[in-house]
Amino acid sequence: MNKKDSGNKILSKFLSISVGSWIAMLIGFLSTPVITRLLSPEEFGKVSLFLLVVEVLTAIILFGSDQSFIRFFYEEQSNKRPVLLRKSLYLPLLLYAGIALLFLCFYQIFSRLLFSESSLYLIGLLLVYVLLRIFSTWSSLVIRMQQKGKLFSLIQVLNKLIEFIGILVFAYLLGDQYEVLIYAQITFMVIVTIIAISIEFHFWDFSKQKGVKLDSTFYERIKYGFPLMITLLMTLAFQSVDRITIRIWAGYNEVGLYFAAFKIIALLNMLQINFTAFWTPLSYEKYKKNPKQTQFFHNAHQIVAYSMLMIAVIVLMSKGIIIALLGAEYQQAEHIVPFLVFIPLMYTVSEISVIGINFYKKTGWHIFITIFVFAVNLLGNILLVPVIGAVGAAVSTGLSYILFYMLRTYFSTRYYKVDYGTKKFSISVSCLVMYAFYATFYKDGVVSFLLGITLLVVITLIYYQVVNEIINYFKKWINKGNTGSDVYENFDDRTR
Structure with missing residues (x-):
C-alpha cells in the first residue's frame, strides 16, 4: 500500500468513528435533561455508587486480559486472531464463575456492605450486569482492533439510543427509582452485544477451534495484563474517591449533583472513548511498521491537544445554559462542572503521550503513576470536600488529572523519545486552570463568557501552525480530485 492509499485509509477510519461519536454525543446531550427530570439527585447518587461496584468487579474479572488482547493482536496472523480471543476469554470467565459463586453464597454480607441492605435480588442484578459488561467489552474490542470505524460508530449510537428509550420506558413503569438506569x-447491553457478536461471528465461532491449548504466550499475556489490571483498579479508586468522600461528608444528594455534572462531562468522554478506539490499534500498527517515525506521534499530540482544549473552553463558556437544561434541582451542579473538564482533556491527550510505556511493555509504571495520583487526589478530597462539598471533589480530581498527564508523559518519553510540544500545552492548560477557578467560584456570566472568548483566541495563537495545517487540510479535502492524501503527507512531514 502506497502512502496515498494509506493516508486515505486512515482518514476514512477516523471520520467513520468520529461521525458515530458526534451522533452519540447529540443523543446524550438531548437525553440528559430528560433523565435529570425523571430522577432526583438522591436517586442519581445511588445509581452512581452501584455502577462503581460494577466497574470494580469488571476490572478484577478481566484481569488485564482485554489490554493483553490489544497488545498482542497485531502480533498474530489474521487467521489466528479468533484463537487469541478464545484464549483471552478463559481466565475472565473462570474468575467470573468464582466471584459469582462467592457473592451468591454470601449475598447478605455483600449486599449490606455494598448497598446498605440485605437483598439477593440486588446481588443477582449486579452479577447479570457484570457478565454483560464482560461480553460487551470483548465484542467491542473485536470491532475496534479490526479498525471497523463505521460498525464501531453504529454500536456507539445504538448504545445511547437504546439506553435513552429504555430509561423512558422503565421510568414510566417504575417512577423515580435508581433501578431505572440499571435496567x-x-x-442496551443485551441488544447491542448480540448484534456485535452476530456481525463478527467468525471471531466467536469457537466450534471451529478444535484442540486450542494454552501455551507459553498465555503466561506472557498474564504478565503483561496483570499490572494493567492493578492500574485499572487504582484508576477506579482514583476516579471514585470523589464520590466516596462526597457520600461520607455530604450525602447522596451531593453525590447526585456531582453525578449530574459528570453526565455533562460524560458527553466529552464519548470523544475520549472514540478517539482511544481509533488511536490504540493505529498507534501500535504505526510503531510496528516504523518505530523511528516519531513525527507522526508529535503531530497527533498537537492536533488532539488543540482540539480538546478548544472543546473544554467552549463547555465552560456554555455551562450555565447546559446546567439550566437539567432542571431546578440540579442548578448547584454549575459550580462542579469547570474542573471536571480536565478529566477527558488530560486523559485523551495522555493516551498519545503514554505510548512509550506501552510500546516497551513497561506496564509497571502505570501502577506507580496511578497509586501516586490516587494518593494526591485522596488527600485533596479529604481537605476540600468537608469544606466545599462536591465542588472540592471536582477541584481535587481535575488538578489530579493534570498530574496524571505529566507523569504518564515523563515516564513514556524515557523509553520512546518524542517531542510532544508540551510547552505549548502546559501554557494553555495553565490558562484553562485559571479560567476554571473563576468559573467555579464566580457567577458573572458576561465576564466568564468574555474570558472564554479571550482564551479561545490565546490558545489558537499558541497553536497557530497547527490551525493552519487543519485549515489547509479542509481546503484540500473539499477540492475536487483531492482525496486527502496530501494532507496525510503534511501530517507526517510538515506539522511542527
Missing part, C-alpha cells in the same frame, strides 16, 4: 443499561 436501561442492561437492555
